[in-house]
Amino acid sequence: xxxxxxxSPRFAITSDSLDALYRSHAPGMAVYIARKTMDAGIAADLxxxxxxxxxxxRRQFRGRSxxxxxxxxxxxxxxxxxxxxxxxxxxxxxLERLGxxxxxxxxxxxxxxxxxxxxxxxxxxxxxxxxxxSHEQQEALRLRVLDELTYEQMAxxxxxxxxxxxxxxxxxxxxxxxxxxxxxxxxxxxx
Amino acid sequence: xxxxxxxxxxxxxxxxxxxxxxxERVERTPARRGGxxxxxxxxxxxxxxxxxxxxxxxxxxxxxxx
Numbered sequence: 001x002x003x004x005x006x007x008s009p010r011f012a013i014t015s016d017s018l019d020a021l022y023r024s025h026a027p028g029m030a031v032y033i034a035r036k037t038m039d040a041g042i043a044a045d046l047x048x049x050x051x052x053x054x055x056x057x058r059r060q061f062r063g064r065s066x067x068x069x070x071x072x073x074x075x076x077x078x079x080x081x082x083x084x085x086x087x088x089x090x091x092x093x094x095l096e097r098l099g100x101x102x103x104x105x106x107x108x109x110x111x112x113x114x115x116x117x118x119x120x121x122x123x124x125x126x127x128x129x130x131x132x133x134s135h136e137q138q139e140a141l142r143l144r145v146l147d148e149l150t151y152e153q154m155a156x157x158x159x160x161x162x163x164x165x166x167x168x169x170x171x172x173x174x175x176x177x178x179x180x181x182x183x184x185x186x187x188x189x190x191x
Numbered sequence: 192x193x194x195x196x197x198x199x200x201x202x203x204x205x206x207x208x209x210x211x212x213x214x215e216r217v218e219r220t221p222a223r224r225g226g227x228x229x230x231x232x233x234x235x236x237x238x239x240x241x242x243x244x245x246x247x248x249x250x251x252x253x254x255x256x257x
Contacts, residue, residue: 015218022207092196104205
């Protein structure tokens, strides 16, 4: 198996192959990221940065098939999501290196992306389970998930430091995740 | 991992065109910093030869003064 693998040629990330991957996988990836971040605009930005990074780091890809390239792309996307969750902002280094802007989606498109990701339904389910949490956690989650405030804005609003805000959101998310078993993975990504 | 056609999201499709244009531009542009590996190798050899010549010349000069 190893010999056969060594003999098979590498799958090169080129302008052509990346374009084909983008055409077939960008919408699915945007939906995937939207479910993780619960924000269609951020999902479009992170999808763009993922593909831009795939090109700027193309020499690091060692895979030999299109499927492996897709897996590699989703690995970059997962990294983008976790960076976004930690830092509360979308990375755009590769976009800057390539000299391209973030994608501009109309409100209709953002709505369509939200529908595809089922964000509204997820928000509704979260809202219906908020009552299971303490008052402090409820408020923190409402500000973070429903009002879409940043941790910095939340800290200012609640009059506590950012670390305490993150802890509140994290504990609330964990409790919610156990209630919403089907969406647990998506919810945990928000923490 | 799902494959979906792009027409539903024209903004994403348009951005795909921008990505393609940018990546093609990069592929057409030769690497600038440090040059190509082959050229870099030749430059290193040239520097080493020049240094050796300098050392030999220095040795000769010192020997003639001794």
